Amino acid sequence: MLDKFERNVIITALTVSALFIFSIFYALGAKRQDVTECLPYNKTYETARVEQIDAKTYQIFYVARMWNFEPAVSYIPVGSEVDLFVTSLDVVHGFNVFDKNVNLMGVPGGVSRQRSVLRSRACTRSYATSFAARAIRIWKPKSLSTIPENNTLCRLAVPFAIYSSSNCSCRSYCSPLVFIMV
């Protein structure tokens, strides 16, 4: 016979565990949370491009290599659903979009995919990490007060540069990746 305190503790623990598990499935189902998916590798993923599926659905195929991510700039309408694909041509690169649940790894010979909805007309900050020789390096340029609209300068002058759209200013993290909401 269980002690009543022991029984209550077991019931409470099971209830809380069930609540946790239910909340995960609720997020996956009702809230349509997407998780990172690894796709079978294909040579076509080595071509960086933006593809429009329909008016509000886009696919962006990122190709990472040292000092560079392409496409560096993507023009995406506000509220679009975007499939992000990342692969790498050299080492493993990290791919993160600031303030979004997008955190991918660009692995040579592998493809990571994640879906995201870009709702706000705000600067999207992102940063890149490079994994090599057990080191994780987050590239932070020291001064990025002003970067002109010509994003080519960003790519050339600062390896992973923050680019800002016209109503935002450059901030802390470097970024090879820019979503410009149009």
Added chain:
Amino acid sequence: MNGQEPRESPDKFVPRGAIAFFALLIFLGLVIWFGIYFTMLARS
């Protein structure tokens, strides 16, 4: 001590400290879990 048995009866013992600790543990677990949970939902 000194050869005397404890006077408190085991039947009336209520583990108040353990209950309070457990309640606090559950509360903190819920706060941490759902704090991160709703942050992640807001970023979706």
